[in-house]
Amino acid sequence: MNLKTWSRVGIPALLAASALALPVLAQTATPAPDAAAAAAAAPVINKGDTAWMLVSAILVLAMSVPGLALFYGGLVRSKNMLSVLMQVFYSVAIVGIIWVLYGYSLAFTGGNDFFGGFSKAFLKGVTVESAGGTFSVGVAIPELVFVAFQMTFAMITPALIFGAFAERVKFSAVVLFVPLWVTFIYFPMAHMVWYWAGPDAVDAAAKALAAADAGGKAAAQAALDAVLSDAGFLYKMGAIDFAGGTVVHINAGIAALVGCLIVGKRTGYGKEAFQPHSLTLTLVGAGLLWVGWFGFNAGSNLEANGLTALAMMNTFIATCAAALSWMIVEWLAKGKPSMLGVVSGAIAGLVAVTPMAGFAGIMGALISGLVVGVVCFFFCTTVKNAFGYDDSLDVFGVHGVGGIVGAIATGIVVSPALGGTGIYDYTTGAVAEYNMATQVIAQIKAVLFTIVWSGVGSAIVFYIVHAVVGLRATVEKEREGLDITEHGERAYHS
Amino acid sequence: MNLKTWSRVGIPALLAASALALPVLAQTATPAPDAAAAAAAAPVINKGDTAWMLVSAILVLAMSVPGLALFYGGLVRSKNMLSVLMQVFYSVAIVGIIWVLYGYSLAFTGGNDFFGGFSKAFLKGVTVESAGGTFSVGVAIPELVFVAFQMTFAMITPALIFGAFAERVKFSAVVLFVPLWVTFIYFPMAHMVWYWAGPDAVDAAAKALAAADAGGKAAAQAALDAVLSDAGFLYKMGAIDFAGGTVVHINAGIAALVGCLIVGKRTGYGKEAFQPHSLTLTLVGAGLLWVGWFGFNAGSNLEANGLTALAMMNTFIATCAAALSWMIVEWLAKGKPSMLGVVSGAIAGLVAVTPMAGFAGIMGALISGLVVGVVCFFFCTTVKNAFGYDDSLDVFGVHGVGGIVGAIATGIVVSPALGGTGIYDYTTGAVAEYNMATQVIAQIKAVLFTIVWSGVGSAIVFYIVHAVVGLRATVEKEREGLDITEHGERAYHS
Amino acid sequence: MNLKTWSRVGIPALLAASALALPVLAQTATPAPDAAAAAAAAPVINKGDTAWMLVSAILVLAMSVPGLALFYGGLVRSKNMLSVLMQVFYSVAIVGIIWVLYGYSLAFTGGNDFFGGFSKAFLKGVTVESAGGTFSVGVAIPELVFVAFQMTFAMITPALIFGAFAERVKFSAVVLFVPLWVTFIYFPMAHMVWYWAGPDAVDAAAKALAAADAGGKAAAQAALDAVLSDAGFLYKMGAIDFAGGTVVHINAGIAALVGCLIVGKRTGYGKEAFQPHSLTLTLVGAGLLWVGWFGFNAGSNLEANGLTALAMMNTFIATCAAALSWMIVEWLAKGKPSMLGVVSGAIAGLVAVTPMAGFAGIMGALISGLVVGVVCFFFCTTVKNAFGYDDSLDVFGVHGVGGIVGAIATGIVVSPALGGTGIYDYTTGAVAEYNMATQVIAQIKAVLFTIVWSGVGSAIVFYIVHAVVGLRATVEKEREGLDITEHGERAYHS
Amino acid sequence: MKIVMAIIKPFKLEEVRDALTGIGVHGLTVTEVKGYGRQKGHTEIYRGAEYAVSFLPKLKIEVAVPSDQVAKVVEAITASAKTGQIGDGKIFVFQIEHAVRIRTGETDADAL
Amino acid sequence: MKIVMAIIKPFKLEEVRDALTGIGVHGLTVTEVKGYGRQKGHTEIYRGAEYAVSFLPKLKIEVAVPSDQVAKVVEAITASAKTGQIGDGKIFVFQIEHAVRIRTGETDADAL
Amino acid sequence: MKIVMAIIKPFKLEEVRDALTGIGVHGLTVTEVKGYGRQKGHTEIYRGAEYAVSFLPKLKIEVAVPSDQVAKVVEAITASAKTGQIGDGKIFVFQIEHAVRIRTGETDADAL
């Protein structure tokens, strides 16, 4: 589900594989070590895991529709409500179609370090019998469950972006943006971070190496190296990311920042009051996001076990902590604690805990939550106002910044000395030695790569959309509201 | 859970059983083949399946309350909001009570081809130990989970109907209608479509036949025939329906059409504007319907396995496809793509995928979704306006028409040649030969039967209700709004 | 999860243990019988149970946010909406933090009969490997799942209370109240009711006693007594409570009554109209409460099996019954059936079924539901008006009264003669003899104890809060609305 | 120049608007108001709390017209807003001293 | 015949209505409005955005009465709507030229 | 003493308020209204149902001022509310006979 598996393969394996890592494109010629994988005993599917993952996929859908739709929708003026709901629903719908046509294949088949191939386009070969690996050796789930679960991640990510330039873009721009962005930014990112050969392949190759006699050592080592190199670029960089801090949150947060800079401010920004039309809806959305996020984070374990429960507890506690720390700092700084502040903090906590959900100890998650609540508060208020960009719904301030804080903090809280789980090494079948400096640097590198990838890539996509259909609605349409002008309907009547 | 099991018994079995099928009432004298069933090894209950089915029942409840209540409620004027919410909640509550008193027994015990008996009235004999069969030989779930799951289907179906004549009927009419309709229309329909002897009984009888020596052949064949004939009328007709296209959607859609014709148009129809009072709520409702529908469709597999995941993926993709196809055709036809259009398309897709969820390949579901979005758009706009009936919330246009499209398309997309699963034959333990013409004809026959059954039966029930308490509120009450006049409260204050 | 386990230990064990029960504090010196427990075979974790319990914890969160928040929020005037949402969200967040710091430890470690110790403070020693017992011998779940599940109970309980004095208390009072109340009232209560040695310990000790030879009999008996005495005060009193009728509902209901008496009436009470600002939101909240309550009640079985399904069915049917009985009695008494009445009845039914969920037969739940709907209607209308206290959202009338009705009725409907499950005796491994008088008296004693504990304790907490920060907002702030004055924001704009 | 202000039943708006356009009046302003008068209200019950609601939803229509059209306008509104039932509403006529069209600065009769 | 228009604090509505019925006035029309004046507003903060809100919720009451009752009506409203705090509101009196009851066509004083 | 009533486009409120405070007018009352006039409305479509919506959201501003300030006030509103596009709105001026400040009982010019 994420970078963590790399982490479990461990630093030693990283060293072993590093020679292969560059030049990455050359490396794609390496034959996929299917034979080694096949040699392992067929992994077993447990219906408890399947039940949990079915539920998790549903929960992540609930995050988008109606969760995110309401969270964002409540924050805009009522004249633009439907445009927000529409953007979210459209993203979900179009990404679902693209996912089964070629998205899953691009993200989750072997290929090169940056993107997969088309071997599973149209979900070719993925049947009710297909099994997909988890993060435990010998444990599998139906591949179609994995397809569904991952699809829901792809669905919500582009929808997150639109919050940054809500209330002013043309729907046709959204229609064009989503397919381009997921195809060229998201799927590669998912591949780079989440694609790997799987625990059974690594385990089998490592065991084969251990069992090899002197003569077979070199071949077995080569086979193991091949298995280890059959993974995405960031995965091999050694960063860890339990449930998508980079792929989803930093990725969307940066695209959002770029987008709102390119699109420009809302007409009347700084002069007219842009009050949220229904904070009630925003609370409902935040509640559903939290509820659904357990599917996102705890579901990312792909199994129903004690580690899943840890990811769940961390997702609870970081959220509580960030909600409270935002509340307190706002109370101190502005004189009153607001409900919007509490739920904004909660979302910041959820974002930050995403990469660390299954790595941090609960106290680590708690402290990370406290920190991210304060940092995001600072970004959404002081920094944004200082720079004067109009990130309407604080996508960058919450998802971008929260994601970065979380990704880096993950490198710290994973430490077994701080109550974290440490990083499992599949080649030795044990938790690896942990070095905080190494890990934090790996995390920072992954963050920087993501910022550049998403920043540059998204800018290009925005300019293409601008050139083809135009990004912005006219000022008149903006004034009248996008609901009437773009969709021919209004959200509320008596 | 549905007709599919028949399908799995297969065409050969159909032929074998066909002699028994008519005259159906005569056939009820056949002794239930309990002995054969008992001979089979006791099926095993897996807690993963149980967990999934518990969740599925919950999800289907969420479809009604708050899902459907909001989806419908958002579409009426605010003065009638509570009346809609009340109708849905009442349906759920009264059907729950009726279900445990006699509904479950009428639907899911042996009896004749059209309805069951009273042997499980008051859930007599259904204990925490009782096991109910699934669609896999040797796999069971606690019968009480099945009771709960099926109950939620019975709860939502009558509630669907009220959308067609919302904003004008008396609450007392609703109070009387629901018990009558579920008793005389729904339970028989559920029995006809979903009652059968179960996989273990069929499997055991088939194995006994295979093992029988020359002397025992005839007796064993008779025993197998008896098992196969212990099923509902439509079940034996050979149509397939994974999760209730006929029982729920066509049944409710036709009753809705009949109802809105009998009740008549809303006062002011065509003159005053009947704008939805909150499309936001409609979106929330649609989102919850989608989320809950995974319980409905994927839960209908009664297990948590790869086929469940297929049903889930189909439920995702058909919905996405229909949302987009409605959006596109509306954009072309009306000049603007509306949010209500997108969610209407999504619901149409959900309806259409219901009967095919576990039979279609994902590409089959995708194409079915694209088609149904366009067809339902056409019905809800052009056809309805042409005929001038006031199906307020398009229950017929979405559930009736979408259900019919889905039921017939199921006969096509189940084809293994088109990526479908084919139809399993429990007597041979393998997927049966598939003949598209045969299957599509069976589907059409089941659709026609349902239209007649629901159309005639519902009309009788409406006239009874009309005679006893009257269907329609007075014009003054309609003007003032049903919330005040029927329920003494208003939905919104400041 | 609750008192039921005591019940399963049975009356004989109660007698055996009763000598130890008083004086309870003296008894805390008894060494915990860990050795005996350890002697038993390690219980097995089933992923189906884990999946279900993960889901249950999520569902209970959904009850608070957004469920309860909306149910309550819809009932207040719009100018106080955010204050209600804020109070609920704050409760959830702060209790989460306290729970992992010391709450879980105080509630669920051995100590004395009234509260546990600090041995698991900061969740020390609770790892992804830790297993927690269920109510079946030999069946465990990851302890972290239990920690999460129980946490969600602690989160929602204080939030329930605020409904009684909504629209008039200072947020700072809420901020102080919650930590004090959960620490001094809730955690002890949870310990008293829910803490016990677990099925495996009892079973092992009972088996050791059975196997002991003449010489070892006394020691084995002492060991068994020690195991049985390692439990909370109310647990040992012999009352049964499946999912928290006492700990959650009576506890919160009484605190609410005390609170609204101390805080006083809303300004304008009896003169101005305090109409609910959105019954739509109240319906949504009620729906989500119902949906989430399956996690609460059926999740309290800690496993996914037939008994879980029974708890689910009871939770369905009692709710339906109470919704209908409130509707009917209101229709008769007031002339019109209201939607608020129906959902109020539903919540009353949910409250009442909570203690009996896994004990009652379905007909017992149905009748209990019918009764509680009428009783709560009577309290929320006639009794409240007669006494003239301003329990704004009827927390006492629904949770307090409904909880009491349910707790006492549980003693009746558990009767095997009435279709109940009876009470399991872990020392004999069978359902114990049942005596209705004994059981009902035990139930009443537990109710009375809870009333006194919560009444006195909560009053003290309220007066402390009053002394430290003051309870009530000024009349001016109340007039203007707490949203603006306490939180600096408004729920709705155009 | 006068302003005709009418309080009417909400569902009559379209008819009144049509009646006015029928006599050549193409501008008006509508406000949602609540009216108290002879028309009986209703009782709302929320659990134990009963409220007699005597303010009923009405619409206020304001039409500015040259003085010579006042009679015609009053008549048109009266005819189209009437149901004959209590609560049909009132019409009040005021004098306007001065009128301006913001867009053009035209004044008085030209401003309408 | 005059119309008395009063801007009052919202929670005073019931008292004003009672005061008016107390002096025999049984009809009035209420509009939700926002007022700007000496009374200080408040600041709303939504994350980084702070808005000084100077428009406060008020109710506008319009009562048409025969000219001779105007003084009594003004007095009744003044007495019942007063809290003594800034923002209590204003009363304005206008001349009505003509009044009609839509239901009956009665005019002027009879129309009230 | 007169009341100046203006119908303006909603997003112009802040500008108008600023213009008025600029000329020393510190009190006004605002009502949300819907206007019908020359400005074209739009069509809303809900599935099969199409509605031509000709009532557009406007704000009504009422400012009571001493008679000698009327011209200045009208000018300030005209200038600040103008976009030059159809639908900018109207200004109507009425005579007030009498004014009272509820809090103090001050009357007429003192009441403003």
Ligand SMILES: Nc1ncnc2c1ncn2[C@@H]1O[C@H](COP(=O)(O)OP(=O)(O)O)[C@@H](O)[C@H]1O
């Ligand atoms: N004296 C009055 N001043 C202002 N408005 C009034 C007055 N009397 C009645 N109205 C308005 O006219 C509406 C209708 O009046 P009502 O007495 O109910 O019936 P009718 O118009 O048939 O006499 C009221 O709801 C109120 O809005």
Ligand SMILES: Nc1ncnc2c1ncn2[C@@H]1O[C@H](COP(=O)(O)OP(=O)(O)O)[C@@H](O)[C@H]1O
């Ligand atoms: N010049 C004015 N024209 C119209 N309405 C006014 C004017 N001045 C005040 N108001 C209305 O009266 C309300 C109360 O006025 P304000 O100056 O706040 O207090 P006070 O009534 O105590 O003088 C304002 O909110 C506004 O609605």
Ligand SMILES: Nc1ncnc2c1ncn2[C@@H]1O[C@H](COP(=O)(O)OP(=O)(O)O)[C@@H](O)[C@H]1O
């Ligand atoms: N005769 C009228 N009486 C009252 N209000 C009017 C009248 N004519 C126009 N209005 C109001 O003025 C607004 C603007 O008028 P409109 O004709 O659209 O544009 P313009 O102000 O540019 O002439 C309308 O929406 C309506 O609220």
